Amino acid sequence: MADFPKEGMVLSGDVAVGREPVPGDPVAGVDRIHLEARLFKLGDTYHMDGALDADLTLSCCRCLEPFRFHEQIPVRHALQPAGRELGPEAFAYEGESFDLGAMVRELVEVNLPMKPLCSEACTGLCPMCGANRNRTPCHCRPEAEGPMAEVLKKLTKGE
């Protein structure tokens, strides 16, 4: 970032976020994250203004199936020298380098849906037989009459 052009510069390209999926993580895969932004400098602070286009594979919180998810995330952030108190929405840069991947990863993570759904109408997994009810409608009865209820009945009768 030493010879930064006065007129700023355009950032346009795919960003590698180096993100490994972890168990229980709603992100099953990162397909592509594209950044289009302008970067300009005021004093020792850089300002990034643009947007991220994130193509991800998420796991549905109801049926656990992976599904494609696209999100556009506005990027309006200041990059300040590390070691100073950061303003709101600001990221730190150290010396001449800035970890763009880490910033993008954080922005994608904070913008993930709280409860990712493959579709609003997803019927999820059957709590009794575990079937994906989107694909295999099962004939389990509602809770009170299922096998568990039978077991409970027997237990309370002392059989």
Ligand SMILES: [Zn+2]
């Ligand atoms: Zn689902």
Ligand SMILES: [Zn+2]
């Ligand atoms: Zn079932």
